[in-house]
Amino acid sequence: DVKVTQSSRYLVKRTGEKVFLECVQDMDHENMFWYRQDPGLGLRLIYFSYDVKMKEKGDIPEGYSVSREKKERFSLILESASTNQTSMYLCASTSQGARGYTFGSGTRLTVV
Amino acid sequence: DQQVKQNSPSLSVQEGRISILNCDYTNSMFDYFLWYKKYPAEGPTFLISISSIKDKNEDGRFTVFLNKSAKHLSLHIVPSQPGDSAVYFCAASYSGGSNYKLTFGKGTLLTVNP
Numbered sequence: 592d593v594k595v596t597q598s599s600r601y602l603v604k605r606t607g608e609k610v611f612l613e614c615v616q617d618m619d620h621e622n623m624f625w626y627r628q629d630p631g632l633g634l635r636l637i638y639f640s641y642d643v644k645m646k647e648k649g650d651i652p653e654g655y656s657v658s659r660e661k662k663e664r665f666s667l668i669l670e671s672a673s674t675n676q677t678s679m680y681l682c683a684s685t686s687q688g689a690r691g692y693t694f695g696s697g698t699r700l701t702v703v
Numbered sequence: 704d705q706q707v708k709q710n711s712p713s714l715s716v717q718e719g720r721i722s723i724l725n726c727d728y729t730n731s732m733f734d735y736f737l738w739y740k741k742y743p744a745e746g747p748t749f750l751i752s753i754s755s756i757k758d759k760n761e762d763g764r765f766t767v768f769l770n771k772s773a774k775h776l777s778l779h780i781v782p783s784q785p786g787d788s789a790v791y792f793c794a795a796s797y798s799g800g801s802n803y804k805l806t807f808g809k810g811t812l813l814t815v816n817p
Contacts, residue, residue, distance in 0.1 A: 600744070622803045631712065633809030634747075634792060641803075681746055685803050690735045690796060692805060694746030 594618070595695040597682050603701045610669040612698050614682030621687045623665035625649075625657065627678040628697075634681065640665055641687075672702045706730045707795050709808035717816055722780040724811050726793030729774065733795040737805070738767060738778050741790045750791075751778070783815045 598613035616623065624639040626649075636649030638657040646657050654676060658666040665684075669676055679699050683692035708727045716722045726736075734755040739747035753760040753767045753776070760767050766779045780787055793808040 595746070628741075631809065633709075634807040639804070679744075683746075687803065689803060691737050691749050691752060691794075694739075694748070696746045697744065699744065 595682055595684050595693050597680075597695040597698050599698050600696065601699045601701075603703060604669075604672050606673060606702055608669075608672045608702075610672050610700065610702075612667040612669075612680055612682075612700070614665045614667070614684075614695055615663050616665075616684040616693070617663065618684070618686070618693075619662065620684040620693075621662070622685045623659065624683040624685075624692065625655075625665065625667045626681045626683065627651070628681060629678050637667065669700075672700075674702050676700065677702045704729075705809075706733075707793055707806050707808040709791075709793055709811050711811050712809070713812040713814070715814045715816060716783050718785055719782045722778075722783045722787065722813055722815065724778040724780075724791050724793075724813065726776045726778075726808055727774060728776075728795050730795070730797070730806075731774070732797040733806075734798055735796050736767070736769060736776050737794045737796075738765075739792045739794060739807075740787075741792065741810070747792060780813075783813075785815050785817050788813055788815050 595616045625637040626634045640646045640659040656668045682695040737752040738750040741747040769776045790810045792810045794805040
């Protein structure tokens with residue numbers, strides 16, 4: 592089975608901190624995604640990557656950046672954390688041509 | 704512009720009865736549809752999918768129906784069990800271009816009461 596691993600299940604950070612969320616997949620998938628889930632808003636795409644060093648903005652990229660230096664790893668960076676970035680962050684991956692994602696377990700980030 | 708809509712934020716049913724979750728889409732290019740299930744503090748897990756060349760797909764207690772003319776799909780769970788209580792997300796994609804990119808609905812919280 593494909594495994595998508597997010598480094599932290601729960602994080603608490605202070606306003607203004609730089610925050611790194613890490614995601615690793617073990618099935619050589621080309622495509623990786625970062626979503627956030629908020630009540631009533633569903634899953635919203637922040638950024639995605641279809642290859643190493645390639646990235647595209649999703650629907651809500653403001654306040655975030657990403658890094659994909661290796662195929663298996665996709666990092667989400669909050670440049671200066673704010674309280675409105677408190678959310679559940681979900682990483683997903685899929686292979687080229689596949690029609691569904693495999694998600695990680697999520698990181699619950701609280702910014703205080 | 705929300706291309707995939709789940710208009711019911713929540714649904715409550717009795718154990719043993721049928722649960723019907725609905726999803727509407729606006730983009731006629733969509734040709735593949737999926738349902739994901741999500742428990743609190745966990746990532747979504749794939750449940751069932753359907754291609755636009757079909758109008759029904761069944762997997763155990765779960766059946767997805769697709770009505771292309773109405774741009775509507777539904778997920779039926781029969782019989783419903785308390786362990787089915789979760790948020791269900793409908794998702795869609797289309798061939799060509801970024802066919803790996805899914806568009807999600809906002810989700811429906813299903814509660815199955817014992």
